[in-house]
Amino acid sequence: MVRKSIPEVERLKVWVRAGGRCELCGAYLLEGKLTYQEFTLGELAHIVGQESTPDSPRGMDPLPKDKRDLADNLMLLCRGEHNEIDRKGSLNVMTVERLRRIKSDREAWIRRLTGLNTEAGTVVIRLIGQVRGQEVELTKPTAAEAVIRSEERFPDFPLSLHGDGFEIDLRHVPGEQTGGLAYWEQCRLQIDRVLEHKLADALREDSVQHVSVFAFARLPLLVYFGSRLDDTFSVSIYQRHRRTESWCWPNSSEATVRFTTESHLSPSPTAPEGVLLLNISGTIQAGELPEPLSGLPRWTISLQDLTPAVDVINSLSALDEFTSVLRLFLSELEAGHKNLRRLHVLAAVPVSVAVAIGRVHDANVHPDLVVYDRTDGQYNAALEIS
Numbered sequence: 284m285v286r287k288s289i290p291e292v293e294r295l296k297v298w299v300r301a302g303g304r305c306e307l308c309g310a311y312l313l314e315g316k317l318t319y320q321e322f323t324l325g326e327l328a329h330i331v332g333q334e335s336t337p338d339s340p341r342g343m344d345p346l347p348k349d350k351r352d353l354a355d356n357l358m359l360l361c362r363g364e365h366n367e368i369d370r371k372g373s374l375n376v377m378t379v380e381r382l383r384r385i386k387s388d389r390e391a392w393i394r395r396l397t398g399l400n401t402e403a404g405t406v407v408i409r410l411i412g413q414v415r416g417q418e419v420e421l422t423k424p425t426a427a428e429a430v431i432r433s434e435e436r437f438p439d440f441p442l443s444l445h446g447d448g449f450e451i452d453l454r455h456v457p458g459e460q461t462g463g464l465a466y467w468e469q470c471r472l473q474i475d476r477v478l479e480h481k482l483a484d485a486l487r488e489d490s491v492q493h494v495s496v497f498a499f500a501r502l503p504l505l506v507y508f509g510s511r512l513d514d515t516f517s518v519s520i521y522q523r524h525r526r527t528e529s530w531c532w533p534n535s536s537e538a539t540v541r542f543t544t545e546s547h548l549s550p551s552p553t554a555p556e557g558v559l560l561l562n563i564s565g566t567i568q569a570g571e572l573p574e575p576l577s578g579l580p581r582w583t584i585s586l587q588d589l590t591p592a593v594d595v596i597n598s599l600s601a602l603d604e605f606t607s608v609l610r611l612f613l614s615e616l617e618a619g620h621k622n623l624r625r626l627h628v629l630a631a632v633p634v635s636v637a638v639a640i641g642r643v644h645d646a647n648v649h650p651d652l653v654v655y656d657r658t659d660g661q662y663n664a665a666l667e668i669s
């Protein structure tokens with residue numbers, strides 16, 4: 284009897300699904316164990332035998348003949364185990380059901396393992412809003428290009444109904460220009476909805492290790508968004524750079540950006556509230572503070588030896604530097620001002636810094652943040668992060 288040969292495409296499927304290893308013992312089948320030469324040592328074993336005869340191992344099964352040479356009925360095995368499962372004595376142990384189960388578990392596991400891209404993968408989250416009626420281009424290809432060019436990561440837009448990944452679209456929330464409390468509240472709910480449900484589910488299923496954040500929205504929302512990103516994965520924050528009109532971080536060889544922290548009004552160690560001014564893309568004068576804040580202890584983080592400007596955060600390392608300065612400031616606050624419960628934050632900062640503020644804030648140890656919005660030259664409390 285001449286054995287039919289198995290179609291090439293079915294062979295290929297079995298090899299790929301098995302990851303090049305014996306589906307029983309896991310031996311790697313493309314290299315010799317003694318000489319380390321390249322060999323093709325695997326064999327394709329039929330689960331239901333190729334022929335419907337008692338001589339064909341497990342052949343007396345209802346599976347139609349035209350299905351028997353397909354990948355679903357074939358296992359990649361080493362020669363010894365192929366031989367063994369087809370011996371009379373093992374047929375009642377290595378049954379069709381058992382082999383099918385082993386095959387499908389193993390192939391699912393291999394598919395999952397090879398899909399994890401823990402080193403270079405990144406899950407992209409986009410927060411798309413407006414700033415005083417203005418929008419910026421923030422499509423999937425734009426975000427993908429930025430993560431590849433800036434960090435050589437491979438973007439992933441997982442598990443969404445429309446294949447768009449995690450997208451929080453605030454453009455249809457009314458009231459952006461005036462930024463009233465109803466606007467902040469509605470945007471806050473929308474951010475929570477995506478991060479708490481969709482992202483949490485994806486984290487459970489896909490073991491996300493790295494996230495790339497793209498955001499464009501009013502400042503209080505950026506800080507809030509940053510505060511809602513989990514600590515269990517690392518985050519790269521992107522912003523659109525005005526000079527290049529691109530979301531890619533420039534390959535900056537310019538001098539490092541440094542920051543200084545100053546305190547004012549010799550802050551009393553027992554004060555329950557304080558003010559933090561962040562002068563990075565612009566300068567907020569003490570005289571611009573709303574009246575109730577003017578008597579509170581105040582700290583300012585500003586640029587060292589640089590004029591505030593929108594594009595001043597010109598590299599990921601500049602952003603990292605800001606993050607560590609802010610983290611240090613907050614931990615010193617925690618150590619030296621134990622009674623401080625609320626910190627009023629007035630910030631003239633680029634988008635990436637705003638997200639970083641929320642990200643650094645730890646509600647368990649730091650004072651609550653009251654984030655201010657500037658509309659018509661007036662600073663008003665917008666969102667409280669606690």
Ligand SMILES: [Zn+2]
Pocket residue numbers: 305306307308309310360361362364
């Ligand atoms: Zn084996």
